[in-house]
Amino acid sequence: MTAAAPDQVALAAAEALAHEIADAGARIGLPFVAVAADISSAVPPVGADGRPLAETLFRWVDPSLRYWEDHGFALRAAFIHASRACSEPFHFSGAGFGTWRPSRALDAVNAEGPVETYGVGAAIVCPAYLPGGVIGAVVWATADPEFDVESAFDRHAGELHLLALRFVATYGEAMAGEGEAPPRLTRREIQCLKWAAAGKTDAEISAIVDISLPTVRFHVTNAARKLRVGGRSQAIQRAATLGYIGGSSGNAASGPMRTRPPSE
Missing domain, CATH: 1.10.10.10 (Winged helix-like DNA-binding domain superfamily/Winged helix DNA-binding domain)
Structure with missing residues (x-):
């Protein structure tokens, strides 16, 4: 079965949101960005030109880490792992994962032990849970372990979460082809x-x-x-x-x- 052609209008809108994501990270001191439109898929989000946004727009802490080409990366990455446990925005630092309230799910992730940080000193992660069971995620990061991520989280988590939701939803619609209403059950x-x-x-x-x-x-x-x-x-x-x-x-x-x- 041939995959539906992307909706170019929606794809252009998603790419514009990707620029907003990058700009927001630079503005608040978290300039390194990684985006997954669907953490169950090894296919990275692409722009209107068909190239991965991780190559053309987003930067990562370690420029040699081409994580979007590694099909097993999502299974190893702690930020993605935590996104399966927590649907709210959360932050990461040397103290582990946390959010705006006590979270037993994140406490359980922290209890699993030290994580591979891939050079990240601090980060804000915004999962995006969509209808149909799709989970996307946007990670804004810095290499600086002294970055006051809790203060940045308090000020900007709401804004970043909205950007993540808008991007993942728009990109998903662009790649899905024709939309349809969910069935009604009695x-x-x-x-x-x-x-x-x-x-x-x-x-x-x-x-x-x-x-x-x-x-x-x-x-x-x-x-x-x-x-x-x-x-x-x-x-x-x-x-x-x-x-x-x-x-x-x-x-x-x-x-x-x-x-x-x-x-x-």
Whole structure:
């Protein structure tokens, strides 16, 4: 299947935002920038000319580190690792990772031990979580370990986070081709998928929700059809990325466990 051609208007808008990202870093004393439009992908963000922005616009602390050409870099980089744990902006210094409030997720990352800094003395990292489960990230860094990153974070994290979100969303739209509205699931379809995500069998869901076994299977199958996936497991995964069922089995029951009428 041939990939859709980039939307050149959206790509130009993303490149303009990339310039704003670089300018913001230079202004606040974090001149080195690394950007991932999708941390699950080894393909780096490119400009309108098709060249990686890491080559044409952004600079890194170690100019010899061509991280965008290393397909395993995202799995080793501590900043990307922490972005999987924390959706808010956070900062990095010799003391480790931190954010505006106590964060058990970042504490757990810090507890894993020293990280490879690739020459970074301090940094502000802004993850960008998008619909469909995509996570992007922008890192603004300096080689100076004495840089007062907490003060810079307090003053600029909101501005930087908005830039990161705008860039990742705009770039993602540029590369996605035609957009489409998410499918609409019924309350009963969502309820059945939530209990399925909690590990319940169709028979158990039937007893919990008080509808017949064939009706449970009908709702799960219908949800999978709407989500354009094949089968129960894929329907659960896709519904979770769209925010229909959340990421925790603890909220499986939305509303009363037994609801009528069964024909819903």
